[in-house]
Amino acid sequence: MARKTGSHSQITGPKVQQAASKLFARHGFAAVSMRQIASEVGVQAGALYLYTPDKQSLLFDLMQGHMQDLLTAWEAQEKGIGPLAQLEAFVRFHIGFHLDRPDAVFIAYMELRNLSEENFAVIEELRKRYEDVLEGILREGQQAGVFAVPDTKLAMMALIAMLTGVNTWYREGGRLSRDKVEEIYWDMARKAVAG
Amino acid sequence: MARKTGSHSQITGPKVQQAASKLFARHGFAAVSMRQIASEVGVQAGALYLYTPDKQSLLFDLMQGHMQDLLTAWEAQEKGIGPLAQLEAFVRFHIGFHLDRPDAVFIAYMELRNLSEENFAVIEELRKRYEDVLEGILREGQQAGVFAVPDTKLAMMALIAMLTGVNTWYREGGRLSRDKVEEIYWDMARKAVAG
DNA sequence: TGTTTATCTGAACATGCGTTCATTTCAAAG
């Protein structure tokens, strides 16, 4: 039995990505089998290979897509003028974007070691581009005398770790609204780099 | 052939833990086989079961040991008097302790989802005990008017994420000494919660 | 209506998995 009703390729393709994303985030890349992904999609394992050359590409495509979305979304973001306004924009953007995609974020941070060497290099390059955004803001603020950061690379790492950490505890419908969380984190970030 | 020279049980036991720790940290729990661990130890796979009932226990014991070491080490730590001194002690302790054990830290953060339900509950309880330490310091400082943190839980999460993040980039013999890193992070942490 | 073609099945492949266990080895105890 194959292809019961209608043409499915444009439906099944995205479904495979979504199923992989969900399962990789929940159980980890290595712990998820192609048969599990197929089952989640509602298809036999062999059919997955119409949409991906192999399991590794499934992971890589998810991560690359996520990182590219991140960079694209930042470019489209209202940033304001001056280091302080830009830092606030970055803080709020980072928290919001990451809370919108918990699965993709989880995968992007946890499954780096399951990438092949070449694929890893690609993802790391994209990650570096994003980190450079924040480091640039901090450097400008430092030079303008608005921030007091003895080491922009360290401050950048510290801030990103702090902001990304929101994903580990935030739950929709919890004690605090997203806006309130953004506000509190922005307050801490601002003070942490303040002159 | 078995047991070439001398009695090995008191050597092999720790070796198994060390090999598992190293390999789990590098490749992830699910991606490491008992045969790989055995090979790292210099033994056949069957011999591992003289030292652990199963693979899951190997992971659990590593994580439980790490969390207990963490709590014990904090108790033995010089803490100083007052919220500010205690926060500084915590920041420096956290960074130092975690940089000393990169593999264990990596495992403790990445492999939670590979724990059985009961084992997960045990580790989470230990983690909560550690988080409560920092939250307690922040609460005291808030009440004493030394800190200005609108939400102690959020501030605690933000600080711990920031501090633990050091492990992702710090390399021994790099640009900055450990002491310098501790100092910069302490500066940021202090300012972030300052009144 | 008949033909084509994209989509999917289901079985098969070799390989590796966690775990068990009868057997072997050999340092130490008697």
Add this chain to the structure above:
DNA sequence: CTTTGAAATGAACGCATGTTCAGATAAACA
């Protein structure tokens, strides 16, 4: 010098893995 028993081997167990592919199916086109 013999006995003992801890420590390790190595083969085996059933099962799951990623991937391939010939064949089946049904929608789209002529």
